[in-house]
Amino acid sequence: MAVRHHVIKADPAAVWEVLADGHRYAEWVVGTGESRPKRGQWPQKDASLEYEIRLGPFRLGNETVVRHCREGHLLELEIIAGPLGTARFSIELREWGDHCLIIADEHPLRGVGAVVHNVAVEALIQVRHRSMLARLARCCEDAPTRRPQPSVRQASGAEGTGRA
Template identity: 30%
Template sequence: MIKTSRVVGTSPDNVFAVLADGWSYAGWVVGNSHIRDVDAGWPSVGTRIHHSAGAWPAQIEDTTTVLAVAPGKYLELEAHLWVLGTAKVRISMAPMHNGTGTQVIMEEEIVGGPAKRLPALVQGVMFRPRNTESLARLGDLALGRDTAAHNTTEAPLQ
């Protein structure tokens, strides 16, 4: 199991809002370059994101499926890693006790395919930097949504 965490200076609901926007997936998941489609009802259990990984023209088409969800608390996914195999990814959100943000934890476990045969240490070396960067991007998008919401003002009626 590869575990990565980050504190994001916004609420769990703002973090979850990014996760609930399937079209934002390529904006924060390192390695995914294009979203082809998002099933209606995302992120309900069983819905999928249809995405491409890699650089054009050598993109690989794949999917990610929701396994479990509790809005504002966690999202659990089955992510296909093309020829490497399949991973179970859980992203959990918990408010900080001092009210200054959200502890976001990403746990990834390779559950199928050739990558599963790699020792845990090697898996960590391969995937932890990617997951660290993914959480940084997720946090930036969540903060951006929070900032945009706070900067919205109503124009006076004339």
């Protein structure tokens, strides 16, 4: 089972905002072409996205289905890769000080991927996860801070008094 941890210098809400936007899936998932909603409201249970995976000159139509979602904390997906089979991908978000600890876990479920799964394949998945989590971090860390900052008036308690 390929499990990888990564600390993203953003709060979990900012990371969840990226994960919950199905149109941004291709920004952080390595090898994925433009994603489109296929069914349901992403990331609700049973919602899905469709996209292409590029493997050199080959293109493979894929679908990712939400199997479990705990908003803001956990997203469990089933990746359906046609003849390659299916895989479970889970991404958990935890507060880590002012940052977000990501725990990504992937393993094959059915098909060729499950049959040929071995230590070498596991190493390739780890390399892919390292790149994927770095891309996710860039999406989250480069985003403008969404936390409202108090104005000088609000901070000084002069709000609504007409005095600065």
